[in-house]
Amino acid sequence: MIGPSTYYRPEHRAALDAHTGELVDRREAVLAPSYRLFYAQPLEFVRGAGTKLYTRDGDDYLDVYNNVPSVGHAHxxxxxxxxxxxxxxxxxxxxxxxxxxxxxxxxxxxxxxxxxxxxxxxxxxxxxxxxxxxxxxxxxxxxxxxxxxxxxxxxxxxxxxxxxxxxxxxxxxxxxxxxxxxxxxxxxxxxxxxxxxxxxxxxxxxxxxxxxxxxxxxxxxxxxxxxxxxxxxxxxxxxxxxxxxxxxxxxxxxxxxxxxxxxxxxxxxxxxxxxxxxxxxxxxxxxxxxxxxxxxxxxxxxxxxxxxxxxxxxxxxxxxxxxxxxxxEQLPAHAEILGASLLTGLDELATRHPHAAGARGRGLYAALDIVDPETGAPDETTTIRLVNALRARRVLISASGPHNTALKIRPPLPFSVGDRDRFLTELDAALTELAR
Amino acid sequence: MIGPSTYYRPEHRAALDAHTGELVDRREAVLAPSYRLFYAQPLEFVRGAGTKLYTRDGDDYLDVYNNVPSVGHAHxxxxxxxxxxxxxxxxxxxxxxxxxxxxxxxxxxxxxxxxxxxxxxxxxxxxxxxxxxxxxxxxxxxxxxxxxxxxxxxxxxxxxxxxxxxxxxxxxxxxxxxxxxxxxxxxxxxxxxxxxxxxxxxxxxxxxxxxxxxxxxxxxxxxxxxxxxxxxxxxxxxxxxxxxxxxxxxxxxxxxxxxxxxxxxxxxxxxxxxxxxxxxxxxxxxxxxxxxxxxxxxxxxxxxxxxxxxxxxxxxxxxxxxxxxxxxEQLPAHAEILGASLLTGLDELATRHPHAAGARGRGLYAALDIVDPETGAPDETTTIRLVNALRARRVLISASGPHNTALKIRPPLPFSVGDRDRFLTELDAALTELAR
Structure with a gap:
């Protein structure tokens, strides 16, 4: 499950732009208190296609999270x-x-x-x-x-x-x-x-x-x-x-x-x-x-x-x-092949980044364990920072596992080689930032 | 709730036409045993519009039953x-x-x-x-x-x-x-x-x-x-x-x-x-x-x-x-007016048909109690006969109530004056048949 701090909280309100802030306020006034919004900076998507979601401004986000639109957004x-x-x-x-x-x-x-x-x-x-x-x-x-x-x-x-x-x-x-x-x-x-x-x-x-x-x-x-x-x-x-x-x-x-x-x-x-x-x-x-x-x-x-x-x-x-x-579209076979290559890429990142421990997965379902480099212990705070850093890099992802310290990787199945490379590049950069 | 005999049962199989029989057999082979089909002669609808449902042969059925397509089928x-x-x-x-x-x-x-x-x-x-x-x-x-x-x-x-x-x-x-x-x-x-x-x-x-x-x-x-x-x-x-x-x-x-x-x-x-x-x-x-x-x-x-x-x-x-x-389309106001006139029509039928006791309702939700004319007691068998007789007359309806003896009348809301008259005419005829 996702830890509470990958969600929007009242203390994030001041940092929102006017449009987002107004939507959040109106939403909180009418929806039940059990509703949650992803990210300190919540996102609004107005269009989707394949593995991408688009904001009002036309920014595209790579979807590495949503398993429901399995054959691609708005197929x-x-x-x-x-x-x-x-x-x-x-x-x-x-x-x-x-x-x-x-x-x-x-x-x-x-x-x-x-x-x-x-x-x-x-x-x-x-x-x-x-x-x-x-x-x-x-x-x-x-x-x-x-x-x-x-x-x-x-x-x-x-x-x-x-x-x-x-x-x-x-x-x-x-x-x-x-x-x-x-x-x-x-x-x-x-x-x-x-x-x-x-x-x-x-x-x-x-x-x-x-x-x-x-x-x-x-x-x-x-x-x-x-x-x-x-x-x-x-x-x-x-x-x-x-x-x-x-x-x-x-x-x-x-x-x-x-x-x-x-x-x-x-x-x-x-x-x-x-x-x-x-x-x-x-x-x-x-x-x-x-x-x-x-x-x-x-x-x-x-x-x-x-x-x-x-x-x-x-x-x-x-x-x-x-x-x-x-x-x-032979998506299950594609998931197997692409997933295997993604796992190789994640393992390669783990050799270079001390916060990234081993990856495991099958098909297009994978997890990357995030740890404290000093102790090797699961590190929730770093995982949450990483999820938010990836959101800033226009990659949608989340965390899972008993300690909420596994990156949860489960994109729509038409996830392409290009999508994989974009994800790995952004993850690499985000992990590099962490080390600073 | 609808009594079991308003549903299809294995003993009705012999009376089905070839197409319907084949569909029923295939359905029973793959769907869980808790599934039920309405009527001794189940119906297959391939098109809907407003208050009507249409079979493969183009026959139109007046829908006096379905409350889900409330603003009309396929609006x-x-x-x-x-x-x-x-x-x-x-x-x-x-x-x-x-x-x-x-x-x-x-x-x-x-x-x-x-x-x-x-x-x-x-x-x-x-x-x-x-x-x-x-x-x-x-x-x-x-x-x-x-x-x-x-x-x-x-x-x-x-x-x-x-x-x-x-x-x-x-x-x-x-x-x-x-x-x-x-x-x-x-x-x-x-x-x-x-x-x-x-x-x-x-x-x-x-x-x-x-x-x-x-x-x-x-x-x-x-x-x-x-x-x-x-x-x-x-x-x-x-x-x-x-x-x-x-x-x-x-x-x-x-x-x-x-x-x-x-x-x-x-x-x-x-x-x-x-x-x-x-x-x-x-x-x-x-x-x-x-x-x-x-x-x-x-x-x-x-x-x-x-x-x-x-x-x-x-x-x-x-x-x-x-x-x-x-x-x-001002359907709530329409439901109120049309429903009141429908109730008047049902009450009028009740004065002429000994099986029909009083009607009650509000808007387009009404019930007509069916009784044994001899004893005045709620009569489930007659109610079920009536439901099936109306199906034969291309009117979709069902029964409800603690004894399953109330005709349940809750059509899509765009139920017109013509629909009301068609329903009352068929109900009148079906009640007349019962008395024979």
Whole structure:
């Protein structure tokens, strides 16, 4: 999660130009106090294309942050699909719609084995919320295992299993935290044994393991043979205790990590439930839950679930167009190749800059650890300075990880060689400034 | 809620034409078992305009059911706004966006007094889920009062306070049911006293009263001086116990009930929290929570709430265009006048048809009670026959209420005099057939 000081604060008000200051004041007067603005100097974008966002003055910013416009900002094919279907009709899933069926067939065929039914929602939060409801219904248990700094969304039920949110949504005893699969993953497996024992002892039982397959808010964990082995053991333990595996693919899914399309596929995980969201409609609100029919059947029989805006013809048009662009433009393969070269570039920077420790990543999801050169310890203050320095250099980025000390690198997928070079050049310069 | 037999069931399969049958089979193979299709003979619409939906064959259906496309199916101004903004840029609320601020200012100025902050979400479920989180945080209490057949959405937290869903989401002891304000409302007030005592005794305390101001799934209750007095007493009791009032305007809001715009305004309620959704973007997923700053402040200080797809520039473009059309086409005033004349027409039918008991309504939200002529008792079987008979006559309608015996009448707001006459003519004929 991003530390509070990468956000605008009242003490930054005096430094704003007249236009920005007026917008900020008006915004604070009408939006709820939970809203946040990025950067000490907030940004207003009036146009986007590909990997760039443009201000009123025509300045272009390189987007190394936004994973939602995955096939590129304002992609013309996605935009056209939304416009055409909106002008035709937008109803809901209680009428027949051939395009919804086509899309579901296509998507399920590309998912990990066993996932043979689809439920559409509007947001990733709703998808995770539904997955938990289904898992609890199917198992009769209540307990959930999540990683230590997990983030799974903002409904009451998923905020409760999102330790990275902090604040008042204190985790109940039925929510057990485990380490992410770093190193050989043995700490994670050990945590899981303890967690399962605790849930069984308390009577909550194990309903589900819920994991982001990129472990994004835990600071990103790249797939590896060791991680795969550890996750297999984790899944085995959870299933032996009667629980289900929910793979949260809201961030990693749809090719960001490469042609495997899903983190689950890279880890060799075959989850009973898989959730998706953010990049699914390139910004149109569409998300979903894929599940095994055996798990969904009792829920479907007993529970009414109708999500008014979910899976409507326009939502499907956006999702289909995004899917087609993803494949026609071969973005997952591009993400893999470009991502690998980006990682090499980051590692090269780390050899020259004492604040930059190692980088890790897969596809176009990477993290660069920022440390105090004296002690080698994670350094949040420097990370935040770096994020703001890059904003001044017209590069949009943010920080993540348990200590908020990993640069979070997840640009729109059409990130080009030129974009990579521009990013590395600016990062190099910003790191050089830090040393001064 | 709609009874199961207004839905397609496997036993209807044999009667389907080849095209429909194939779509239904393919759909059932890929969508989760919780999906439902309206009617024994499901419908596929490929085009919509105003109050009409069109099949592949060009048959037009009069829409007396869908409240989401409130300013009319595929309204060209809303469609154009979505298309233009999608082609420009769609980011999120952590960058500045003047259009979001403009919209929030406009909307808050039109809401009941005291509601001075806005939070946008994607769905009405998310808005109610957030309202409950805020109310529980603000009061430190957990208990909620809802009406006996309330429906507030599909997240885990709101399904829990939606008795009309039935099924496994058994209501906890912290959810207390009260009568809707029918008659002089004294039953409701009496229930509330008992419910509050129970919540105080159990230690849950009273976090909120959550009411749909149209009492839609309770079968619709029209505003009246008696209802107003009873609701004032209800709100007083809830507040005296430390709870907040949440007005769920997801269905009644945005002018369906007339120029007062909100059910709360008609009832003289001044809720601390007000949720909205369905018609807000004429089908684009946008919903929201308006609240008093004093209630939101502690939540905003301590809890991170960022909803990725909510309040984006495209969502705001859809909501703004819908709002402008609503006012430029004077649809709330039209709803009031046309709705009153529709009610007169329904009452006239009730004098001639023994199955039709009284009608009630306000604006373009009305209910017609269907009874057994012999006993005068609510008659679900006849209601379902009527819904299917009207579908055969190319009129889309459904049923609601505790016994599923109230015809639910809530067409898009540009419902014309001609639409009214067509509806009344077909309803007259369908009621006549019933008597045979």
């Amino acid at each position: 013309p094919r996605v935009t056209a699909a939304i416009a055409e279907q909106s002008a035709r009709v937008n109803t809901h899933t209680r009428y027949l719609d051939a395009s919804l069926i086509d899309y579901a067939e296509t998507l399920l065929a590309a998912l990990p084995a066993g996932l043979d039914t689809l439920s559409l929602t509007c947001t990733g939060s709703e998808a995770n919320d539904l997955a938990l409801r289904v898992a609890r219904h199917a198992t009769g248990n209540r307990g959930v295992l999540v990683t230590r700094h997990a983030y799974h969304g903002v409904t009451a039920a998923v905020a409760e299993v999102s330790p990275s949110l902090g604040g008042i949504d204190a985790l109940g005893a039925h929510v057990q935290l485990i380490a992410p699969p770093v190193g050989d993953g043995s700490a994670m497996v050990q945590d899981a044994r303890r967690a399962i024992d605790a849930l069984v002892a308390s009577g909550d039982g194990v309903a589900a393991l819920l994991i982001d397959t990129a472990f994004a808010s835990d600071g990103f964990v790249a797939p590896s043979p060791g991680v795969k082995t550890a996750l297999a053991e984790l899944a085995r333990l959870v299933r032996a205790a009667g629980g289900l595996v929910i793979a949260d693919e809201v961030q990693p899914g749809f090719g960001r990590l490469g042609p495997a399309l899903w983190g689950s596929a890279l880890h060799g995980l075959e989850p009973e439930l898989l959730t998706m969201g953010k990049p699914m409609g390139n910004g149109y609100p569409v998300a979903g839950l894929a599940a095994r029919r055996s798990v969904m059947e009792p829920f479907g029989r007993e529970v009414r679930y109708f999500n008014t805006f979910a899976g409507t013809p326009v939502a499907v048009a956006a999702a289909r167009a995004t899917w087609e662009v993803l494949h026609d | 060209p101004r809303v469609t154009a706004a979505i298309a233009e903004q999608s082609a420009r840029v769609n980011t999120h609320t952590r960058y500045l966006d003047a259009s979001l601020i403009d919209y929030a200012e406009t909307l808050l100025a039109a809401l009941p007094a005291g509601l001075d902050t806005l939070s946008l979400t994607c769905t009405g479920s998310e808005a109610n889920d957030l309202a409950l989180r805020v109310a529980r945080h603000a009061t430190g209490n957990r208990g909620v009062l809802v009406t006996r057949h309330a429906y507030h959405g599909v997240t885990a937290a709101v399904a829990e306070v939606s008795p009309s869903l039935g099924g496994i989401d058994a209501l906890g002891a912290h959810v207390q049911l009260i009568a809707p304000p029918v008659g002089d409302g004294s039953a409701m007030v009496q229930d509330a006293r008992r419910a509050i005592d129970a919540l105080v005794a159990s230690g849950d305390g009273v976090a909120a009263l959550l009411i749909d101001t149209a009492f839609a799934s309770d079968g619709f209750v029209a505003p009246s001086p008696g209802v107003k007095t009873a609701l004032a007493e209800l709100a007083r009791l809830v507040r005296a116990a430390g709870g907040l009032v949440i007005a769920d305007e997801v269905q009644p809001g945005f002018g369906r009930l007339g120029p007062a715009l909100w059910g709360s305004a008609l009832h003289g309620l001044e809720p601390e929290l007000l949720t909205m959704g369905k018609p807000m973007g004429n089908g684009y997923p946008v919903a929201g929570l308006a609240a008093r700053r004093s209630v939101m402040e502690p939540f905003g200080r301590e809890v991170r709430y960022f909803n990725t797809f909510a309040g984006t520039p495209v969502a705001v473009a859809a909501a703004r265009a819908t709002w402008e059309v609503l006012h430029d």
